[in-house]
Amino acid sequence: MAVPVAFFAVFFAYPVAAIVTRGLKAGGTWQFGRITEVLAQPDIRHVLWFTTWQALASTALTLLIALPGAYVFARFDFPGKQLLRAVVTVPFVLPTVVVGTAFLALVGRGGLLDEWWGVRLDTTVWAILLAHVFFNYAVVVRTVGGLWAQLDPRQEEAARMLGASRLRAWRTVTLPALAPAVAAAALMVFLFTFTSFGVVQILGGPTFSTLEVEIYRQTSEIFDLSTAAVLTLIQFVAVGAVLAVHAWTVRRRETALRLVDASVTARRPRGAGEWGLLAGVVAIIAVLLLLPLAVLVQRSLGAPDFGYYRALTGADGGVFLVAPIEAVGNSLEYALVATAIAVAVGGLAAAALTRRDAGRFVRGFDALLMLPLGVSAVTVGFGFLISLDEPPLDLRQSWILVPLAQALVGVPFVVRTMLPVLRAVDHRLREAAAVLGASPWRVWREVDLPMVRRALLIAAGFAFAVSLGEFGATVFIARPDNPTLPVAVARLLGRAGDLNYGQAMALSTILMVVCAVALLVLERLRTDRTGEF
Amino acid sequence: MNNKKFFAAVVGLGLVTLSACGSSSDDSTGSGSGSGSKTVTLVSHDSWAVSKNVLADFEKKSGYKVKVLEDGDAGQAVNKAILTKDNPQGDVFFGVDNTLLSRALDNGLFQSYEAKGADTIKAGYRVDGDKVTPVDTGDICVNYDKAWFTEHKLQPPTSYDDLIKPAYKNLLVTENASTSSPGLGFLLGTAAKYGDGGWEGYWAKLKDNGVKVVDGWEQAYNEEFSGSAGGKKAKADRPLVVSYASSPPAEVIYADPKPTTAPTGVADGTCFRQTEYAGLLSNAENSKGGKALLDFLLTKEFQEDMPLNMFVYPVVEGAQVPAEFTKYGPQAKDPETMDPAKIADHRDDWVKSWTSLVLK
Numbered sequence: 001m002a003v004p005v006a007f008f009a010v011f012f013a014y015p016v017a018a019i020v021t022r023g024l025k026a027g028g029t030w031q032f033g034r035i036t037e038v039l040a041q042p043d044i045r046h047v048l049w050f051t052t053w054q055a056l057a058s059t060a061l062t063l064l065i066a067l068p069g070a071y072v073f074a075r076f077d078f079p080g081k082q083l084l085r086a087v088v089t090v091p092f093v094l095p096t097v098v099v100g101t102a103f104l105a106l107v108g109r110g111g112l113l114d115e116w117w118g119v120r121l122d123t124t125v126w127a128i129l130l131a132h133v134f135f136n137y138a139v140v141v142r143t144v145g146g147l148w149a150q151l152d153p154r155q156e157e158a159a160r161m162l163g164a165s166r167l168r169a170w171r172t173v174t175l176p177a178l179a180p181a182v183a184a185a186a187l188m189v190f191l192f193t194f195t196s197f198g199v200v201q202i203l204g205g206p207t208f209s210t211l212e213v214e215i216y217r218q219t220s221e222i223f224d225l226s227t228a229a230v231l232t233l234i235q236f237v238a239v240g241a242v243l244a245v246h247a248w249t250v251r252r253r254e255t256a257l258r259l260v261d262a263s264v265t266a267r268r269p270r271g272a273g274e275w276g277l278l279a280g281v282v283a284i285i286a287v288l289l290l291l292p293l294a295v296l297v298q299r300s301l302g303a304p305d306f307g308y309y310r311a312l313t314g315a316d317g318g319v320f321l322v323a324p325i326e327a328v329g330n331s332l333e334y335a336l337v338a339t340a341i342a343v344a345v346g347g348l349a350a351a352a353l354t355r356r357d358a359g360r361f362v363r364g365f366d367a368l369l370m371l372p373l374g375v376s377a378v379t380v381g382f383g384f385l386i387s388l389d390e391p392p393l394d395l396r397q398s399w400i401l402v403p404l405a406q407a408l409v410g411v412p413f414v415v416r417t418m419l420p421v422l423r424a425v426d427h428r429l430r431e432a433a434a435v436l437g438a439s440p441w442r443v444w445r446e447v448d449l450p451m452v453r454r455a456l457l458i459a460a461g462f463a464f465a466v467s468l469g470e471f472g473a474t475v476f477i478a479r480p481d482n483p484t485l486p487v488a489v490a491r492l493l494g495r496a497g498d499l500n501y502g503q504a505m506a507l508s509t510i511l512m513v514v515c516a517v518a519l520l521v522l523e524r525l526r527t528d529r530t531g532e533f
Numbered sequence: 534m535n536n537k538k539f540f541a542a543v544v545g546l547g548l549v550t551l552s553a554c555g556s557s558s559d560d561s562t563g564s565g566s567g568s569g570s571k572t573v574t575l576v577s578h579d580s581w582a583v584s585k586n587v588l589a590d591f592e593k594k595s596g597y598k599v600k601v602l603e604d605g606d607a608g609q610a611v612n613k614a615i616l617t618k619d620n621p622q623g624d625v626f627f628g629v630d631n632t633l634l635s636r637a638l639d640n641g642l643f644q645s646y647e648a649k650g651a652d653t654i655k656a657g658y659r660v661d662g663d664k665v666t667p668v669d670t671g672d673i674c675v676n677y678d679k680a681w682f683t684e685h686k687l688q689p690p691t692s693y694d695d696l697i698k699p700a701y702k703n704l705l706v707t708e709n710a711s712t713s714s715p716g717l718g719f720l721l722g723t724a725a726k727y728g729d730g731g732w733e734g735y736w737a738k739l740k741d742n743g744v745k746v747v748d749g750w751e752q753a754y755n756e757e758f759s760g761s762a763g764g765k766k767a768k769a770d771r772p773l774v775v776s777y778a779s780s781p782p783a784e785v786i787y788a789d790p791k792p793t794t795a796p797t798g799v800a801d802g803t804c805f806r807q808t809e810y811a812g813l814l815s816n817a818e819n820s821k822g823g824k825a826l827l828d829f830l831l832t833k834e835f836q837e838d839m840p841l842n843m844f845v846y847p848v849v850e851g852a853q854v855p856a857e858f859t860k861y862g863p864q865a866k867d868p869e870t871m872d873p874a875k876i877a878d879h880r881d882d883w884v885k886s887w888t889s890l891v892l893k
Contacts, residue, residue: 022616100752104756104767108756201748201749202748202752205746205747206711206712206746206747206748207892217711217712219612220605220608220609220612221609221711221712222711222881223608223612223615223636302766303789382613382616385613385616385617385622386617389617389620390620493751493763494580494751495783496754496761496762496776496777496780496783496787496844497762497783497784497787497788498762498788498789499762499787499788500783500787501755501762501763
C-alpha cells in the first residue's frame with residue numbers, strides 16, 4: 001500500500017496541487033472568490049453545459065452502437081473473431097492527433113459519407129459524437145461483453161422452459177446480471193468523453209469546447225492560471241463524482257454471479273436473424289472503425305515504392321535531430337519502463353485492495369487511482385514542471401518523466417484488470433498454505449502468482465499499449481533527441497510539404513500496427529475474461 | 534505482511550534506481566552543474582531545428598556541449614519558461630516572438646546581455662534594451678493554390694481588401710486567433726492595416742464572405758487547403774489559407790520528385806511580420822555558456838543554416854539565403870508590423886472581440 005500511495009502522492013497529487021495552488025493563491029492569500037467569478041462567466045457556463053451534454057449524448061450513442069457488438073462478441077463464434085476484437089481496441093489506444101485526421105476522411109469533405117450521400121459532418125457535433133463512439137466502442141465491448149460471455153445461458157433457458165417469453169426471460173434473468181457492467185461501461189465512456197480533448201479540438205472546430213480544452217487554452221495559450229485552476233477543480237469534482245458512482249457499481253458487480261467459462265457460451269450463429277445481427281455488427285465495425293484506419297494506411301502508401309516509409313530512416317528532413325524511425329525505438333523503450341512502473345504500482349495497489357481487512361479508506365483509494373484518467377494532461381504536465389524541480393526530485397530534465405507520466409495513465413488499467421482476479425482467489429487456499437508452514441513469500445509465489453500470472457500479463461500489455469499511444473503529457477516532456485511516436489507524428493503534421501505529411505501517415509500506421517500486435521498477443525493470453533478491459 | 538514489505542522495498546528500490554539512472558545519464562552529458570559547466574542548455578519550442586554539422590562546429594569551437602529542450606508550441610514554451618523562471622530548465626530561451634514578447638519581458642524572464650554581432654542586425658529588427666536578441670523573422674501570409682486559380686480563370690488575391698470581394702467568397706480558411714499563432718498573426722495584420730477602429734468592420738465583411746475558421750494550422754493547412762500535399766489527399770476545397778510565406782518552398786523541398794515551380798503562392802499584400810527572439814534566462818546556471826550560445830545564434834553560419842531548417846529568414850546583414858528558398862518564397866515586400874508593446878496592450882481584448890465577432 002505504501003508504494004502506490006507514495007507514487008500517487010508524489011507524481012500526481014503533489015504536482016496537481018502545486019499548479020492549482022499557484023493559480024489560486026495571489027500574494028500568499030487564497031483567492032476563493034475566483035471560483036464564483038469564473039462560474040459567473042457566460043462563456044464558461046456554456047463550456048460546462050456543452051461538456052456535460054455532449055458526454056451524455058456520446059455515452060448514449062456509444063451504448064446504442066456497441067451493445068449489439070458486445071452481444072455478438074460474447075455469444076457468437078465466427079472466423080476472425082480474435083483478430084476483430086484486437087482491431088476494435090486499436091482506436092482506444094491511438095493518439096487523437098492521428099485519429100482526427102483519419103476520421104475527417106470519413107465524415108469530412110470528400111469523405112465517404114460525402115461521396116455517397118453528400119453528407120458532411122465536420123465541425124458539427126455529430127463528428128464529435130461519432131468519433132467518441134469510434135474511441136470507446138472497445139470499452140463497452142470489453143466491459144459488458146466480457147461479463148456477458150460468462151453468464152450461463154442455461155439460466156435463461158431454464159426461465160423459458162418455465163414458460164417465460166424470450167423477452168421476459170432476458171429481462172428478468174440476463175438484464176439484472178448485466179446491468180452493473182453496463183453501468184460501469186457507461187460511466188467509463190462518460191468519463192472519457194467528459195474529459196475529451198483531441199477529438200473536440202480537431203473535429204469540433206473552434207466553436208465547440210470542452211472543459212478539458214478550455215483548461216488547455218487557459219493554461220497554454222492565454223496563461224490565465226487562476227481560471228485554469230478553477231476549471232481544474234470543477235473537473236476534479238465532476239470526475240470524482242463519476243468515479244465514486246463507478247466504484248459503487250463495480251463493487252455491486254463483484255457480488256457473486258454464477259459465471260461459467262466463456263468458451264462454452266459462445267457458439268456459431270443460428271438462423272437468419274442471428275446471422276443478420278452478426279453481419280450488421282461487422283458492417284458497423286467496418287464503416288465506423290476500420291474505414292478511418294484504412295484511410296490512414298492508404299495515405300501512408302501515397303508515394304511509390306513505400307517512399308514515405310523509406311524517408312523515415314533519413315535524418316536530413318530537418319524536423320528532428322534523429323531519423324523519425326528512431327521514434328519507434330524510443331516509444332518502445334519508454335513504454336516498457338512505463339509498463340514496469342505501472343505493473344509494480346498497480347499490482348501492489350490491487351493486492352492491497354483485495355486484503356480482507358481493507359477498510360473504507362483503502363477501498364476509496366481504488367477510485368482515487370482512477371483520477372489520473374480524468375485530470376487534464378496539461379495540468380499534470382505544468383504541475384510536474386513547477387513541483388519536481390528540486391533535488392532529490394529534480395526530474396524535469398530526466399527521461400524518466402515520460403514513463404512516469406505514462407505510468408500514471410497505465411496504473412488504472414492494471415488495477416482494474418488485476419482486482420477481479422485477485423478477489424477471486426480463495427482466501428482459504430492461502431490460509432491452508434500458511435498452516436502447512438509456507439512462508440508468506442512462498443504463499444504468494446505458490447498460490448497467488450500462478451493464478452494471477454495471466455492477468456498480470458494482460459494488465460502489462462494494456463499498460464504497454466496505452467503508454468505507447470499516450471500523447472498529452474508526453475508532448476510536454478519528451479526531448480527532441482528522443483521523440484516518441486505520437487510526438488513525432490504531431491511534429492511532422494506541423495510542417496508543410498508532401499514528405500512530412502506522408503511520413504506522419506506512415507508513422508501513424510506503424511503505431512497502429514504495433515498497438516494491434518500487442519493487443520493480439522493479449523487476446524491469445526486471454527482466457528479469463530473477468531477483467532474489465 | 535512481510536512479503537508486502539519486501540515487495541514494496543524492491544519496487545521502491547527500483548524506482549529510486551530508475552530515477553538515479555535518469556539523473557546519471559544527465560550527468561554524463563554534464564547538466565545540472567555550476568557556472569563552470571561544459572554544457573549549455575537551450576530551451577525552445579518544437580520548431581527548433583539546426584543542421585548537425587553547424588551545431589557540432591559550435592561545440593568544437595566553444596568547448597560547450599549543447600543540450601536542447603523543446604517545449605511544445607511557441608506559446609506553451611514561453612508560458613512554461615515563465616512558470617519555471619526561478620529555477621529555469623536551461624540557460625538560453627529561443628523562440629519568443631513579437632506577439633508574446635511583452636509577456637516574457639513583463640515577467641522578468643530574461644537578464645541583460647548584448648550578443649556579439651548585435652551591431653550586424655538589420656535596422657528593422659532591433660529592439661530597445663538588451664534583454665532579448667532578434668534571431669529570425671518570417672511572414673504570416675495568405676497562401677493560394679495556383680492550380681485552382683488557373684483552372685477557375687481567376688486572379689489570386691493580392692491584398693486584405695481582395696479577400697472581402699465577392700469573387701473570393703467561401704475560399705479562405707484561417708486559424709482560431711486564440712489558439713493558433715498564424716491565426717493571431719493574421720488578426721494582428723488586419724488590426725495593423727485597418728486600425729483600432731476598422732478591423733472589426735473588416736472581419737464582419739470577411740465573415741459575410743464565408744471565411745472558415747478551424748482551430749489550428751495543421752487542420753487549416755493539411756485538411757482544408759486544396760494546395761497542400763495533405764489537402765490534395767483530403768480533397769480539400771479551400772484554395773486560400775493563412776500560413777507562412779515560407780510554406781511554398783516547403784512544398785517544393787519536401788516533395789519527391791521535386792517540382793520545378795511551387796504548387797502554391799503567397800498573396801503579397803496579406804502579410805504580417807513575425808520576429809523571433811532569444812535571451813539569457815534569469816537565474817541561468819551557466820550564464821557564460823549561455824552568452825556564447827547567444828553569440829552563436831547571430832553568426833553567419835547559424836543564420837544561413839536557419840532557412841532550410843526552420844523555414845525563417847535571417848536577421849543579420851549579409852547572411853545569404855539559399856536560392857531554392859528565395860525562388861519559391863520571396864519575403865513579403867511590405868508586410869504589416871506592430872510594436873510588441875501595442876500588441877501586449879491589446880492582444881487579449883482583440884482576441885476576445887474577435888472570438889465573439891467571428892466564432893459566435
